Every structure is written in C-alpha cells, then in structure tokens.
Amino acid sequence: MSGSSLIPEHQLIFSPGLAATIGLEEAILLQHLQALFEHHSVQIRDNHAWLSVERDFLLRTLPFWDAEDLHRISRNLVDKGVLLIDSAPLHTTNRLLFAVNEPVQQTHTAPQPALQTAPTSSTPTTTAATTAATTATPQPAPPATPIRRSAGLLPIHWSPSEDMLQLLGLNHNIPRQFALDQLEDFIFYWRERGETSHAWENKFRQHVTANWRRHQQHQAESFQVPEKTTLDNSWRPSLDALEIMERGGIDRDFIDQSVPEFILYWRERGATPKVLNSKFIQHIRIQWAKYTSSLEHSTEPKRISDHWLPTEDVYDILRMSHIDTEFAHALLPEFIVYWKDSNQAQTSWNSKFLKHVKYHWAKRHQIEQAGTNNAGQQRSSKTGRTRDRSLQDDLTDTSWAD
Template identity: 40%
Template sequence: MPSHPLFSDHTISLSATLAATIGLEEAVLLTVLNDAARLQSQPQARLNNDILRQQLPFWDDVTIRRVLRSLTDKGLLRIQGPMFPDAGGIIFHFGDEAATPASRPATTPQPARSQSGTPTSAQPAPARPAPMPQKWQPAEDTLQRLEQHGVPRAFSCAQLDAFVLQGQEQGSNRNDWNTRFFRHVKNQWVYTQNDASRFRREQERTAFNPVQDEARPITGDWRPSPDAHQILSRAGIDPQFIDDAVPEFILYWSERGDVFKTWNSKFIQHVRQQWARYTAAVEHSPMPVRIDAQWQPAEDCYDILKMGHIPRDFASSLVPEFVLYWRDSNQVHNSWNSRFLQYVKQQWGKRLAQKDQPTGEANGQQTGAQPGYTTAQASVHRLSDTSWAK
C-alpha cells in the first residue's frame, strides 16, 4: 500500500512510552537530539541552530528554548555553553543523569555500620506527602534557581498567591511543592514573554504613524485593546472582572498624570495582580447558602476594594440594599463576598462616569447633592438595575 502523499519529507519516529513518561514536546525534541548524537562519535554532540530549526519547523525559537530548558530541568539533558539560540549551535550530552528512573537498577539501601560492625543511625526518611499549608512559602534555593533561569524574584513572588490557592483547592497531598512551584512560575514566565513579544510585533506592524509611538497620558475614554482582553481571558480571568477594572485603572493613572505608550501592557499587569489577590482573598463556601439578614462583607473585601482606590465608606453604604435584594430574591450562592465585590465595583464605575455629567434638576438630582446616590429616585433606580447580579 503506498504511503500518504503528505508524507513527502523527513518524519520523526516517536516512542509512545517516552511521550507518556516525559511529555510530548520533550519526547519530540529528545528524539531529534538523540538521532543527531548517534551520527557523532565524540562524548559531547554538537548541533547547528539552523539544522535544529529545519528538524523542528513547527516550533519557533521561544518554544525550542523552553523545551530545552524543560529537558535540562528534568535531568534528561545537559547543555554545555550558551543556551539556544544565543550562539551558533548547542553542545549537549545525556550523561548518567539522563537515565529515566525506570531504567536504573533498583537497589536496597543497606544500613551504615561503624568500625565495630554495629549499624549506625540511618539517613532521614524523605518527607511524607502533606496538603498545601495555609501560609506556604517557597524555599530560598527555589527562588535562586528561578533567578538563574532568568526569572526575576519579584515575578516569582507575584505568582505565589495563585499557586497556593490552586494547591489548596485541589486538596492534594504532596512532598514536592517547591518543584511544582518552580514549574508553575516557569510556565507563567514563558506565557508572559510570549505575550510581550506578540505586543511588540503588533506595535511594529501597526506603527505607520510616528505619533502613535509617542508617550501620552491616559484619557477618560481609554479602553484596553482586543488583544489585551483576549490575553487576560485566556489566563482564566473573568471578563466581567476585566471590564470592572477599567474605571479604577483610568482614575489611578489620571490622578498620577504619568505618560506612557504601553497602556495595554500596564493594564494586563494591573488586572493580573488584582485577580491573583482577589482569588486568594475571597473565601468560597463548599455549599451554596442563602444570604443572612445580618450579613457583612469580610475584611478581605475592603482590602481588595482599597487596592482599587474605592473608599470603604462607599462600599459600606451599599451593604443594606445588597442584602435586601438577595434576601428578596431568595437565591443561594457559594460566595457572597465575590458577589458584593462585583456589585461595588460596578456601582463605583457608574459613579465615575456620572462625575463627568452636569448635575442639577435636569438629571433628577438636587443641586449640591452627591450625583446618583442621595435621592430616593436614584436609590430605586439602583435597586432595579440587576445587571450586576447575572
């Protein structure tokens, strides 16, 4: 039977067992490097960057570098000299450490004995698997190892809240939390670099007018680009949370008066930090419950709102009508704190929008009153607006 017409060039023979053991991407790259090493007799194999790109035309340089890092982190490969593509090629060898645990002979540890022949104290047993502690912190050598891989310490610490929350929600018992944190931060760092490269290429492609590249202050009608919105949504952030963060972001930078040409990048960083703190701070009940008549938001809610420059007294003034609405609707939810945060941020955004409108009798408000928040008509309008509850 003739082969498929699409198979007209070089194919990579991949081991299914190897892919299931170390990962598909790692297995593909390790197979290519192994085939190249077989053709060379010296202990350290050499491979030109252009040849490596020809063998892997479906990957860009960022992906090849990331998978190479993954192989070295797992102890399956050793790179001598600069990492790809910092030099014209890579020098590598597999070494004894490249053997997988399944291929190494099993040995039974024997107790050490003193000169008199009596057994000495055995080595301490490895740590038993345990759940993620409430205030877990990574080891210092883990942070230093990330810095050696080019990840700033500040970036690693910024990923801690999301990692701890994920570990606690999974409820797994493990003894390798530092290893999992290392992999988590490395993956986030790769995503960040890819997003930054994409923005840079997009700016270079669309910068036909030199004026567009000039730094400028933020305006009241500024909105994040569709690419920025897509990047945040792909990171698992609620689209409503992204939209609610726009007014406070504009207010903060308007008051500062700074000028930048990368407002979308700053907005992505701002929303990611706010989302990490939000998901780490808001408690979720395992069972949905009806709101209590004496319900009050947790202190963590006020802390999150404070980071968004929303006054505490403004949020507190919305508690009675929030409780009244949900008591009357007789609905149940897992987290009333989360619902309250969404409601306050939406009302604050409407308040910021009303500041730019003239006040007076034409708007149904008394002169000198706080816009939209003092008259009975405004209160009825707010209670009838339930778009935030969806």
C-alpha cells in the first residue's frame, strides 16, 4: 500500500480476453511488463525491443507474488511463445531481461530543413548562430512501435531453451540427451504439417514426454520373459504352476503323466491357449478330482489286497445294527484269506465284508438261542434232541460269501 492513505497505489489493469487465452496470472504479468516500455528506454536487438528491469521492482509492484512465482509465470509466458527472456531464472538473479515476442518497426520521419532566414546587415551573427544551432541539434529518435505478430511456422533451426530441458529433467526425469534426440523428428513433423503456433516449446514438451512414456513402456516389456505359445511335445508347466498343484495335494507323477494328454487335446483342437499354465492347472484339478473319486467309489472289479481294511462307514453301519466291532475285527483275517485264495474280483469289498459280518453275527445268535432251547428241553425231558447240523457242515459253510 502507498504510504499516504489519500493517494491510492497504482492499479493493475488486464484484459479479460487475454486472461482467458493465456491465463489470469500470465495476463497480469504480461500487461504489467508491457507498461514498463512506456517509461524506460529499450534496446533494439534481433528486431525485438529488449528491456531490463530489477527483480526487486517487480516484487515491490507485484507484492502478492514472490521470486518463485515470478519465475514460474514468466516461464509459462515463454512456453506459450509470448515472451522472450535472455537472463537467468528470476529466483537466482536480480534482473530480468525480456522482450515481447513481436518484431518492432521504427517509424522514420523526413528530416526537417534548417530555417532559411534572409541575411541582413544588422543581424549577421545572430542569423549564423541560429542556423548553426538548428543544424547541430540532433532530432530525437521516434519510439519503437511494437507490431503484434500472429502465430508463426516452426523455424527449421528451432531448438528448445535450456530452461525447458531442465524442466523436463526435474519434472519428468527425462535425460537431456533423450530430449535433444527428439528434436529432429519434432521439427520434421511440424514443418511437414505446415501449422503455426505461439507455443512451440509447450508442444515440444508434450512431444518429448509422450515419447518418453513409450520408451519406458518398451523397456518394461523387453524385461518380461515372453511366455511360450507354441504347444509342442517339449512343453512343460512352469515351476510356479507345479508348486500350486503340489500344494493342492496333487501327486507329481500324476501331473507328469497328464502332460501328453493335455498337449494332444489342444493340438487336436487346432488352437493354443493364451495362458497355458492356467489352463493346465485347471485341467489337472479336474482330472485329479475324477481320479481320487474313482479310487474311493470304483465300479471296476478288483482283487482284495493283503492289507485291505474296511472303511469307517462299515463300522458305523455295524454299530447302528448293534453288532460288536471287535467281533467284526476278528472276522477280518479269515475274510481276506478266503477271498485271496478264491482269486475273485469284486466291485465293493466293503459291501462284501458287511454282508460277511452280518451273516456270522446272525449265525452266532442262532447258535446261542438253540443252545438255550436245548438246555430247557433237557431239564424237562431226559431224552433230548440231537444237533440238526454236524460239525463238518459248520466248518464247510460258505453261504455267507454268496
């Protein structure tokens, strides 16, 4: 604020249309810098009007910004092609040397002739002095008149600024050499298209960052080991797939024996799955479930083994039938020996053993009941009945095996 409350500070004026085009902050700074040309002498260089201003002056007249803000906004103006800067970044230097990116045209006026005064005898000295003063006084040069320039084509020898290269390195980690390597293609592309622009540096930044992303993606893909897609006889599942299947309780020999079947299946279909390992895991899980189920509920007849044991379901059925499990255990060796000697095959040994135990359990109760009845008859009659069956018949009875 001004030191006097009666005199307000100088107001900042900006164009709403310009602010909508290049941004509010950029429009304020640009028009503030443009106003400095009216009160300071400029230097014409490369057909541009250059002006040097102190950074402290800008901070004092624009107190709502600091040096970092001034550097950021001025770089945005450079990227948009509106401003030219020929000084170090504002946060590292005390002066800003800039020019508006439009050529200047100097207006030349015809030299005025010296005053012609008729010589008289009375005033020869005065006339000569006046004439000498008129011819000796230099005429002030007319002010440079900026002419606003429209968007232009990309120059054939265009190159990005050093600040742009540093910006790409700081914000995107793009190496300087990589950015410079894209310059030739960038110039060739835009000159072939014949388009104009105010912000070639901004377009170059977009071009380099897009190519850098593609470059990184290509490098990431090059490190990936391509999965084998040709399904030939040498194909084998990966170690990760084998570990997953073995953790699921699948036997390794079963997996190895299933590989030829898997290969043949997909080759006959005339197509190769995109994810062979996933397909193979799915195939093995289905086949293993079928295999284990067939072992438990096989419909194929087979001979009894030396160490065969009935399942727990058999003993549960015997308990529900009130048959002593120890009685069933005692019958097991005889059951195995008999069927091994007969060399017969059965579809379910559990059912056969259950029938065998029930038969002998019923027979045992019949004998006990018959013994009780015989004892009663002997007490009532001294002439008791003899056995209806002989010991030879009991020893050779195999009706339980039918």
